Amino acid sequence: MAFEIALTGLAAAMADLNTTANNIANASTVGFKFSRAEFADMFPVSSYGLANNAIGTGVKIASVAQQFAQGNINSTGNNLDLAISGNGFFTLSANGSTVYSRAGDFGVDKSGYVVDPSGARLQVFPATTSLSGGVNTTTFNTGKLSDLQLATTESQPSASTQVSVGANLPASDVAPTVTPFDPTNVNSYNRTNSLTTYDSLGVAHTTTFYYAKSATPGQWDMYSYTDGTQVSGPDSLQFDSSGKLTTPAGGTLTLPPYTPTGSNAAPMAITVDLSGMTQYSSSYALNSITQDGYTTGNLSGISVDPNGVITANYTNGQSTSLGQVALTNFSNPQGLQQVGGNDWVETAQSGQPLHGSAGTSAFGSIQSGALEQSNVDLTAQLVNMINAQRNYQANAQVIQTSDAITQTIIQLR
Helix, strand or coil, X not given: CHHHHHHHHHHHHHXXXXXXXXXXXXXXXXXXXXXXXXXXXXXXXCCCXXXXXXXXXXXXXXXXXXXXXXXXXXXXXXXXXXXXXXCCEEEEEECCEEEEECCCECEECCCCEEECCCCCEEEEEEEEEEEECCEEEEEECCCCCEECECCCCCECCECCCEEEEEEECCCCCCXXXXXXXXXXXXXXXXXXXXXXXXXXXXXXXXXXXXXXXXXCCCEEEEEEEECCEEEEEEEEEEECCCCEEEECHHHEEECCCECCCCCCCCCECCEEECCCCECCCCCCEEEEEEECCECCECEEEEEECXXXXXXXXECCCCEEXXXXXXXXXXXXXXXXXXXXXXXXECCCCCCCCEEEECCCCCCCEEEECEEECCCCCHHXXXXXXXXXXXXXXXXXXXXXXXXXXXXXXXXXC
């Protein structure tokens, strides 16, 4: 019987050694979780139960349990490298099948989809943008999963509709000596400022404002030009005795529509906010001049925040939320089945998948530009290897001893 018991010991020691070898082989595998061979003893059981002097029949493998301890997170500088700090798995679609992974070494395929090295597509909660109170608000549909695809088209332009000018027109300035106003003659006005505005096609235009001091105290005449064409003026700017703007009412001036020449762009309708204009004794100062339009833009980069929100950034200064990384957790992660390629699939033992977003109570946070390394402790695995070797040798010695005893019995006369 010792032969059979020792054989189970040899098989157990070999299984332990194989598990250790697999752990060591994957010491540098991104997102790998090491496994531990767990054993149970065996006893013969009959309908009469066990005798007090019963001897066990060896050992069996009870489980090869995965250990989901956190691995070290190393910075890579690649924005599409993602690491989970805490609970959760990345959710991936592999040819229609859902798999889960802790490895965040993602890239982009030829169609613009964000994929892992085996081509499985990263799943996100799609973004939905709505206008509320004049402000675009982005939310994420956590009840739906979709493939993350990076935008390959240009960002659409937006026509300028609001211009804001903040400047101090010196109270000490005197009316120009040359009349009438002529933008080509610097002696016909006192001050000027300009900025770039955009039409509905994203074409840039130069909008210029000229200010000429009036003979009436506290009053200035403003002329508005776009691409050298007069759009409005003279428009009266009136300041009170404290240097505050009183006219136009509310500090805003709506310019007549300007239609760009040689283009089918929509007429440019711009409202100028002049509430930042003052007339103090200090020198001329342009404090601010802004507008809300922008031209087309190409994708310049991707950023991912700790909550997994993925944002596309464009060369025109605009950004768009593409989605939020969908994380998945299980009541018993050790019940997941490894399928290779750093992926797991759910089983009856793992429980149902729970989808959610990073930063919530059941899930960890996401770090962009970093990868979670294998959680294999090489020192501990080398010690395990030595133990498995000693166990194998000891069981082999039992077989050798049993063989010697058997030979002794056979040689009896």
